[in-house]
Amino acid sequence: MVATQVGDSRNMEEKVRNTITWYRVPLMAIATLALVAFMHDLRMFWYGVPVAILGELIQMWAGSQLHKDQHLTISGPYSHVRNPMYLGRFFLGLGLFVMSGNPYLIAGYVIIFAAYAHTRVGREEARLQEIFHPAYQHYCSEIRRWLPTIKPYSRSESKNASWAQMCANHENINMMGLLIVLAAIYLRITYIPWHL
Numbered sequence: 001m002v003a004t005q006v007g008d009s010r011n012m013e014e015k016v017r018n019t020i021t022w023y024r025v026p027l028m029a030i031a032t033l034a035l036v037a038f039m040h041d042l043r044m045f046w047y048g049v050p051v052a053i054l055g056e057l058i059q060m061w062a063g064s065q066l067h068k069d070q071h072l073t074i075s076g077p078y079s080h081v082r083n084p085m086y087l088g089r090f091f092l093g094l095g096l097f098v099m100s101g102n103p104y105l106i107a108g109y110v111i112i113f114a115a116y117a118h119t120r121v122g123r124e125e126a127r128l129q130e131i132f133h134p135a136y137q138h139y140c141s142e143i144r145r146w147l148p149t150i151k152p153y154s155r156s157e158s159k160n161a162s163w164a165q166m167c168a169n170h171e172n173i174n175m176m177g178l179l180i181v182l183a184a185i186y187l188r189i190t191y192i193p194w195h196l
Contacts (some may be wrong), residue, residue, distance in 0.1 A: 011056075014107035014192060021088075032096070032181055035040075035097070035099075035100060035105070035140075036185055036188055037097060038100035038101075038105060039099050039100055039101075039104050039185055039188070039189055040101075040189060040193060041189070042186075042189050042190065044098065044099050044100070044107070045099050045100040045185060045186060045189055047098050047099070047127075048094075048095040048096060048097075048098035048099035049095065049099075049182060050095070051091055051092075051094055051095030051098055052091070052092050052093075052094075052095025052096055052099075052178060053095070053178070054091050054095070055087075055088045055089065055090065055091030055092030055093070055094070055095060055168055056088065056092050056174060056175050056178050057088070058077065058084055058085075058087055058088030058091065058176075059084075059085055059088030059089065059092065059171055059174060060088075060166055060171040060172075060175060061077050061084070061161060062076065062077050062078065062084040062085045062088060063085070063165065063166045063169035063170075064076065064162050064163070064165050064166040064169075064171070065077070065159060065161065065162070065165065066085070066165065066169055067165065068169075069131060071132075072128070072132040072135050072136055072139065073151050074139060074155060074157055075156060075157040075158065075159040076154045076159065076161065077152040078143075078153075078156075079143070079152040079156030079157075080143070080148040080149050080150075080152055080153075081126070081143060081144060081145075081146065081147070081148040081149070082140065082143050082144065082145050082146075083117075083121055083145055083146065084144075084148075086120075086121060087146065087148075089113075089189070090113055090117070092178065093109060093113060093191050094106070094109065096181075097109040097136035099185060111144065121145065125140075133156075135196075138155070139153060139155075142154060159169050
C-alpha cells in the first residue's frame with residue numbers, strides 16, 4: 001500500500017514536471033508580459049539590461065561547451081563552477097526583475113529561483129552521478145555547485161567555444177528572444193508610459 005502511494009506520488013510529480021517543461025516557453029512569455037506591467041522607469045531598465053545580458057552571455061558560454069549526457073563537460077565555465085547555466089539563468093531573470101524597480105518582486109524572484117534551482121540541480125546532479133561516476137564525484141570534490149572558483153578544475157579540458165554547439169543548445173534563440181524582449185520593454189516604457 002505504502003509502495004503504491006509512493007509510486008503514485010512520483011508519477012504525479014513526474015507528470016507535473018513534464019507539463020511545466022512542455023509549457024515553459026508560453027509560461028515564461030506570460031510571466032514576462034505580466035512583469036512588464038511593473039516596468040515604468042527607464043533608469044531601472046538601464047540598470048537591469050547589463051545584468052540580463054550578462055546572464056545570457058554566461059548561458060551562451062556554457063551552451064558552447066555542453067554536450068548533454070554524452071560526456072562530462074569540464075571545459076569553459078564548467079571548469080570553474082558546476083552549474084553555469086543556472087547562474088546565467090539567475091542573472092538573466094534578475095536583470096528583468098531589477099527593471100521593475102520593485103524590491104518585493106526582486107526578493108520573491110530570488111527566493112523562488114533558489115528553491116527551483118536547488119530541487120532541479122539536485123535531480124540533475126544525481127543523474128550525472130549515475131552516468132559519469134566516478135569522474136563526476138571527483139569533479140564535485142573540487143568544483144563548487146554555485147560559487148565559481150578562480151583555479152580551474154585539475155582535469156579540465158581546454159576547448160574553444162563552439163558556435164555549432166551553442167546553437168545545438170538553443171542559446172542563439174535565447175539571445176534573440178532576450179533582445180526582442182528588451183526592445184519591447186524599452187519601447188513600452190518610452191512610448192506607452194503606463195504602470196501598476
